[in-house]
Amino acid sequence: MRSNDGVLGRTVTREVSNYFSVPILMVQKIWRRAIETVHNTGTVDVSHRRSINCGRKRILIEPHQVTDIPLHKRTTLRSMAIAMNVSLTTLFRRKKEGFIRRHTNSIKPHLKEDNLKGRLQFCISMLDKHTIPHEPKFVDMYNMVHIDEKWFYMTKKTENYYLLPTEEEPLRTCQSKNYIGKVMFLAAMARPRFDEEGTEIFSGKIGIFPFVTMEPAKRRSKNREAGTLELKAATSVKREDIKACLIEKVLPVIHEKWPIEDRGKTIFIQQDNARTHIECGDKDFQEVASSNGFDIQLMCQPPNSPDLNILDLGFFSAIQSLQHKECPKTIEDLVRAVEESFENYSTEKSKAEKKILIVEELEREKKKKEEKSIVVEIVFSQESA
Known part of the structure; x- marks a missing residue:
């Protein structure tokens, strides 16, 4: 149709090739065969000349x-x-x-029957009692503060860089790859709040607190004189350190930043079951938590359930990815980089993570057939109670 007395234009072959998404050589081959058959037989025949059952057979996999x-x-x-x-x-x-797919599988903690019951009871406790049983909904969880600890390292063992072909490879050194400088932080995070127009009212960021001390230098060096105060990271964190951080740092910040309209409601601080954490009924903690008209209580999440804490679920990974964009050389630089990453993290993302936390967990539990009897036992026990 595009030829003129059997002659093609300069760009016709390429246009047909693009239109049918085939190589340009294939279009030229078919056109030559059409011209050839017209001269020999008077008709156009561009069908393939293969015999029956020719070519390599497809290997079928069941x-x-x-x-x-x-x-x-x-x-x-x-x-x-x-x-x-x-x-x-x-x-x-x-x-x-798409017949087979690649799957990355991660090992999960082994959950005993008591762990399964505890996880289900925790999820059920997050349901609004006024919406049961017709339209069950989860509570807004605005009065929950998640706390947890994490080690942040100076750098990673392996790092990726994009270089020019002629550029020299960077050299990173340390005395031992197994003892890279690190600092432990305690982070406290609540659900952020927004008004009807989407304006942020409360960021939910209570704070991230490093476990560091100021110690005098024991020896003189080219960088400082002996006796100069230096920032040192704690090599281990004990229960007394966690307790002091909660009482002296976390609780005062909650008293300062918490929204005024909700200060009369009970605030729950959720922690995991680590041995270094204080007990929920600690007297010293309760004394400070109940001051200034606040009612703050400690609660523990179910054992072997890091996915029920918003910090372990993804917040720490996001903070760490931001922190690794910096290049700290000292403990002071590392502390500053982590604190800036904590403050620069988007509250919109933390809002979405907090909202789907319990919903995803309940959906996973429903898919497990072996837990059906456990659900029935919990429901019956609640009705009898």
Whole structure:
């Protein structure tokens, strides 16, 4: 249709190639065959000249061939190909077609029956009692403060850089890769609040507090004289350190930053079950927590349940990714980088993470068939109570 007395224009071949998404050589080959058949037979015939059942046959893989192989032999395509007695190329093509998929599996803590009951009871306790049983909804959890500790390191063992071909590779050194400088922080985070127009009212960021001390230098060096006060990171954090941080740092900041309209309500500080954490009924803590008209109480999340804490769920990873963009050389630089990353983290992201925390956990628990009887026992025990 685009030819003029059997002659094509300069760009026609390329236009047809782009239109049908085929190579330009294929278009030229078909056109030559059409001209040739017209001269020989008077008709146009561009059908292929292959015989019946020609070419290499497709190797079919049935689903049961994959499921019959143990998982430990399906860690790589090469080992899987050997176990299935097929070529590596065939498996790679099936992967591109979507017949098989790559899955990264992480090991999970083993949950006993008491752990399963505790997790379910925790999720049920987050339901609004006024919406049960017709339209159960979760409480807003605005009165929850999550706390947890984490080590932040000066740098990572391996780092990726983009360099020019002629640029020299950077040299990073330390005395031991197993003893990279680090500081432990205690972070406290609540759910942020926004008004109807989307304006931030309360960021939910209580604070992130390092476990460091000021100590005089024992020896003289080129950087400072002996006796100069230096910032030193705590090598270990004990229960007394956690207790002092809560009483002297966390509680005063809550008293200062907490929204005025909710100061008469009970505030729960959720912690995990680490041995270094103080007990929920600690007298010294309760004395300070109940001052200034506040009612602050400690609560523990279920054992072996780090996914029920917003900090372990993703907040620490986000803070660490921001902190690694800096290049701290000293303890002071590391503390400053972590604190700035904490303050610069978007409250919009933390709002979404907090909202789906309990919902995702309850959905995962519902999918486990072995827990159906446990759900029935909890419901019956609550009704009898």
